[in-house]
Amino acid sequence: MIAKLLRNVVDRVKPPFEKDGKLSWLHSTFDAFETFLFTPDSTTRRGAHIRDSIDLKRTMIVVVVALVPALLFGMYNVGLQHFRAVGDPASAAALWPCFWYGFVRVLPLILVSYIVGLGIEFAFAQARGHEVNEGFLVTGMLVPLIMPIDVPLWMVAVAVAFAVIIGKEVFGGTGMNVFNPALLARAFVFFSYTSFISGDRVWIRGAGKGGEYIDGFSGATPLGQIGENAQQALTDAPVWDWIVGTIPGSIGETSLIAILIGAAVLLFTGVASWRVMFSVFAGGLVMGLVFNAIGGSPYMDMPAYYHLLLGGFAFGAVFMATDPVTAAQTNAGKLIVGFLIGLLAVLIRVVNPGYPEGMMLAILFMNAMAPLVDHVVVGANVRRRLKPAKR
């Protein structure tokens, strides 16, 4: 019924956007909205055919759905951390005040991210005469989730513009990018406006601009605290809080449970590769164990699995490293790249005091290395297959 109504509306406004129509220069934009509402029924005449009913738009939507638990929990946690920081235990104990507080503050970030990013995508598609790609649906949701809540909106706008133009459009748009655009946006903020995305003042709303915490409350992320003074931070480590996610951090990264629900959705629908996810966790764990074996400082002696619970490790492993465009394409390559991401992330965390969180840098670095890994894997396969022939 509603579908029919919608179809009629779409058909009525369609003519001017067709070829030779008055608004044909906006064809890409119209097409984007039409195919967003209805699966296109046109098929290719020659060459490759789509074998699956799931196209790019629907793949992307699955990822957005998988992000919803992390997003909802993130909103709740924003409120929770705020009320804890200003010393309002009554509000912090209740569910809805926390959620509402976070909802009102997270929503602008999401809107800015989508409006700026989609605006640029539409403009580029229109200028090039392409169809509008759906690639930004996921990026636009990922960007707010990996930002601290206190980041100014205009910084998000600038970072998204940078990531979409420099990270994606110059390479040819969705599917051609070398680096994960959402992480590029975060890296841009990280290197441009360092003081707005690191330290102990930015993770809690209402704390940065002169707002004061109650005594004894630290706004630093657990990783930040451990990096600062591992001995002190690791006594009575609140592991359960790390798993549930009631800790300061980027909006979507804190809750392991919410992220694992998303991971289950992604794996069940087959959208993300289990190889990448599994090997990132494996890499992190192995590096943690190596540090345990070396020992020598409280941080190195920290139980290896702590690393998987803290910071953006799980979020990066599930939603960033699995990005099908920037990850390796071969199965063996996926395992290798994933493993190295986990390994590097923990290495950066523990060894480099300048960066308490290493996941972003590790994933971006391995994004750049993924084609090389693929090249080696394919080459090895070719040599293996040639061996009997040579003998």
Add this chain to the structure above:
Amino acid sequence: MKALNSKNWQYFLGPLSKDNPVVVQILGICSALAVTAQLKPAFVMAASVVVVTGFANLIMSCLRKGVPSRIRIIVQLVVIAFLVILVDQVLKAYVYDVSKQLSVYVGLIITNCILMGRVEAFALGHKPWPSFVDGIANGVGYGIILLMLGFVRELFGSGSLWGFRVVPEAWYIQNGGFYANNGLMMLPPMALILVGLIIWVHRSSNKDLIEK
């Protein structure tokens, strides 16, 4: 001979846009990234390179018939090094603070690819006056890009131009405003991205630069 006949005029105009040393020939990128964090050093650097390219071309063009070709590179180096030392001394004498800021990059003009490139490619085969024009023009073409980079990087990176504050203090977040300087602008990688953007714009407005 007219000082700037149409041919010499072409020699002069080419490097400014269609044959720009930085964004078309991709020469001299290293110093373009290193010294452009602020406008003033960028300008001083550009002026120094204009002087050195111009006179290196002029001198080598005068010497071109007398220098055996198998030792020409070392002769070119001597000439360029001589000019660079001259420029370095002048900078130290008159703009000491900028000279300190530029530090080794003045000395490194010797290794700037534009110099050897123009001497090898142009001065050895042309008469002194056109060579001089070509050298000056390449220096200016390099300088234009440096100034563009310096302008953008200083404006967004430190909120000032030529050392004078452009973005009002009250705009900054620590003073109750909303603005913050872009730290990435002060790092060389952003300069490389900016050069890339200039190349992008330049090529899309000059269709004959686009390869098939």
